[in-house]
Structures are given as structure tokens and as C-alpha cells.
Amino acid sequence: ETGVTQTPRHLVMGMTNKKSLKCEQHLGHNAMYWYKQSAKKPLELMFVYNFKEQTENNSVPSRFSPECPNSSHLFLHLHTLQPEDSALYLCASSQDSEGVNYEQYFGPGTRLTVT
């Protein structure tokens, strides 16, 4: 148990569907992240939220839309995805103070398949 949960664990969606991924952290952290993990590729940072403010958008297509209503919850809204978006989507959190960035704790991921 890492203290970071993600739902659903598996998702199959068509290219015209709209779905959302949910992440919740129970660690009292103030920063949350979305990553994409494709086979044989490095983890790709997508979005960073610090104190609920988005501080990083790593050139992610607009068909991915993040939402962070509070420091414990993070969503990734998906619409009109492409087959190449099929991947493992990982959420992470960390406790960061001014000038210091600590290790990130990852959730188990959502395995997304776009058909």
C-alpha cells in the first residue's frame, strides 16, 4: 500500500468516448503528478500540481484535461483519444517545501486501451 490510489485500474474506451481517471493520495502531500508510461519508453511527465495550482503542462494534447480540486485529489479527463494514447497512466504525489523536492510516491496506475 503506497498511500496513492487510482481508479479505475483498467479502462477500455472508444475514440469518441469521454472518461475520467481518478487519483487520491492519503499521505498529506502538497504536490501531485500525472505520468504516461508506454512500453519500452521512459515515464513521461504530463502535468504537475503544487498546492492545487498547475505548475507544469508538458506539451500535452488538449484531449487530456487535468483537474485538481484539492491537494488530495487529481483527475485526468479524457476525450476523443487516439489509439497511440493507449498506455499506463500513473499518478504520483510528493511533499515539497520551498526549494526542496522529495521523492514521489506512485499509485498503481490505470491501464488505458483506446480502440
Added chain:
Amino acid sequence: GQNIDQPTEMTATEGAIVQINCTYQTSGFNGLFWYQQHAGEAPTFLSYNVLDGLEEKGRFSSFLSRSKGYSYLLLKELQMKDSASYLCAVRLLTDSWGKLQFGAGTQVVVTP
């Protein structure tokens, strides 16, 4: 651009030692992390180096040379459960935030 390199796969026998190298060319370096990821599971934190030298934590040790842009993770007394992917990640400094840049991971296979 940023570049982080590590071998794709390594195989070793139970009880042996394996060293996973990671080299990086990045700007604004401010620390290096190692994570372990079992198939189908979340990455879990193993170690962090920001100063040159060796950090030891049980069977696992991590080394950093900032001048050479080089790190390694040393796994001793290998066990079957150590079969996993090992991810090297470099912390970058941005204007307001530090973020992690990951390598593609090294798959370690431990054989009996």
C-alpha cells in the same frame, strides 16, 4: 535537450551482485533518484543522491559522480524478488519547480 541512458536489460543469478549504470546529460541537475518497478505495479522509491559518493541502504547501494554525469545502483545478494525494472530519474531545476526526468528503465532478470 535532456538525455538519460541506462541498459535495457541485465541478467544475473540468485546470490550474485548486479550493477546498473545510468548516465545523464541534463541542465540544471539537482539530484538523482532510483526507483524499482515490478511488472504491473507502481514504481517504488529506492534511493536518492545529490552529493558525490555512495549511499548504502541494506542490500542496495547507489553512487553518484556529478562531474561525470554518472550513477549506478548496486544490488547485492540478489533474490528472485529483485526481478524488476529499475528506473533512473534526474531531478531538474526549473524556475519555480523541480521535476523528474526518467530513463527508460533497466529490466533485471534474476535466475535460480
